Each structure stands twice: as structure tokens, then as C-alpha cells.
Amino acid sequence: MEHDYDITLTVNGTKVxxxxxARQHLVDFLREELELTGSHAGCEHGVCGACTVRVDxxxxxxxxxxxxxANGCRVDTIEGLSDSKELAALQKAFHERxxxxxxxxxxxxxxxxxxxxxxxxxxxxxxxxxxxxxNFCRCTGYQAIVDAIEEVVNGKG
Numbered sequence: 561m562e563h564d565y566d567i568t569l570t571v572n573g574t575k576v577x578x579x580x581x582a583r584q585h586l587v588d589f590l591r592e593e594l595e596l597t598g599s600h601a602g603c604e605h606g607v608c609g610a611c612t613v614r615v616d617x618x619x620x621x622x623x624x625x626x627x628x629x630a631n632g633c634r635v636d637t638i639e640g641l642s643d644s645k646e647l648a649a650l651q652k653a654f655h656e657r658x659x660x661x662x663x664x665x666x667x668x669x670x671x672x673x674x675x676x677x678x679x680x681x682x683x684x685x686x687x688x689x690x691x692x693x694x695n696f697c698r699c700t701g702y703q704a705i706v707d708a709i710e711e712v713v714n715g716k717g
Contacts, residue, residue, distance in 0.1 A: 567631040571596070572640025580627045587611040587622030589630075590637060598638035598667045602696075609695030612668035613637050619675045638667035647674055653708035661699035669695045673709045685710060 568577040571594060578593055585604075590596045590613065602610035604623045611622035614636040641647045647670050653659070660666045669692060676683055676691040683691065688709045689702070697705065 565628045565631075567628055569630045569632065570634045572635070572637055572643070578627075582626070582628060584627045585623050586613065586615075586620075586625040586627050586630050586635070589627035590622065590635070596637045596639050598642075600664055600667065602664070607694075607696070608665070609668040609672060610665055612671045612695065614641070614671060614675070619671050638670065641671070641674065649712045650674060650677075650708065653711045654705070657704045657708040657711065659700060659704040659708040665695055665697040665699075669697065669705060673705075673712075676709070677713060682713060688713070 563582050564579050565582060566577065566579050568575065570576070571590070576594065578589070580589055580593070587599050587601050590599055591601065599613050599622050600610040601623055602608040606621040606624040609621070612619050613622045614620070615625065615630060615633050617634075638647075642651065650670050650673050654666065654670070672692050672695050676688065680687060685706055688706050692702070692705065692709070
């Protein structure tokens with residue numbers, strides 16, 4: 561028999577309380593309970609990066625983290641980071657460089673890119689490639705994505 565748990569967390573700056581099933585994944589909670597559908601459920605094995613969100617300042621795979629594990633945490637999604645304009649330079653560079661096509665990977669890719677920018681002073685192209693290597697893109701071939709991130713890193717975005 562599965563149990564439900566009461567959780568309280570801060571999502572995109574707003575305190576949220578819900579009763580959730582013990583095994584509900586964070587990405588499903590965000591998508592189904594809060595209607596924040598920017599983070600995608602892709603492989604559901606933590607491999608593709610489409611479900612990436614930020615929890616207490618660290619990017620995590622929303623398909624591997626349970627909603628109950630986020631109890632008491634601050635969760636930032638693509639919607640919140642976009643609305644706050646934190647991702648504005650990256651979004652502009654991705655658009656201008658055609659670093660997105662179908663868009664499925666884009667939210668996770670943007671969060672991974674922003675994570676690198678926050679943690680590294682002037683990463684190289686190789687460091688950029690390495691940092692986004694856990695985010696799969698089937699459309700772009702990555703070159704434009706790396707170009708866009710590099711543009712922002714170098715202050716041109």
C-alpha cells in the first residue's frame with residue numbers, strides 16, 4: 561500500500577503545499593500538480609536531461625528525484641527562471657544562433673548552461689561541451705548550442 565505525504569516547498573518563489581503520493585517524481589509533480597510543463601519527462605531514467613530543474617541552487621534530474629524529497633526546498637523551473645529574466649541572455653543567444661529546433665531539450669539545456677555560467681568563470685568550448693553532455697539534443701548537432709553558450713560566456717549575448 562502506497563502512502564501519501566504532505567509537502568511544502570517554494571517553487572519559483574511561491575510557497576506551495578500539497579499532498580503527494582510517495583513515489584511521485586518531482587517532474588510529474590511540477591507538470592501535473594502545478595501545471596509547470598516546461599520541464600519535460602523524456603527518458604525517465606535521468607539520461608536525457610529534459611527534466612532538469614534547480615533545487616536549492618543545484619540542477620537535478622526531476623525524473624530521478626521524488627516530490628517528497630523536495631519537501632522544504634526551493635525549486636526553480638524554466639518558467640520561473642525565464643520570468644525572472646535570469647536566462648534572458650541565453651534565451652536570446654539560443655534564438656539568434658538557432659540553437660533550438662523542436663524545443664524538447666531546450667529547457668534542460670538552458671538550465672545546464674546557466675549552471676555552468678554561474679559556476680565557472682569563462683569556460684572553454686570543451687568545458688561547455690562537457691557540462692551539457694548530460695543533455696541530449698536530437699535536432700541541432702550541438703554546435704549552435706555551444707556557440708550560443710560561448711557567446712553569453714564571452715559577454716556578447
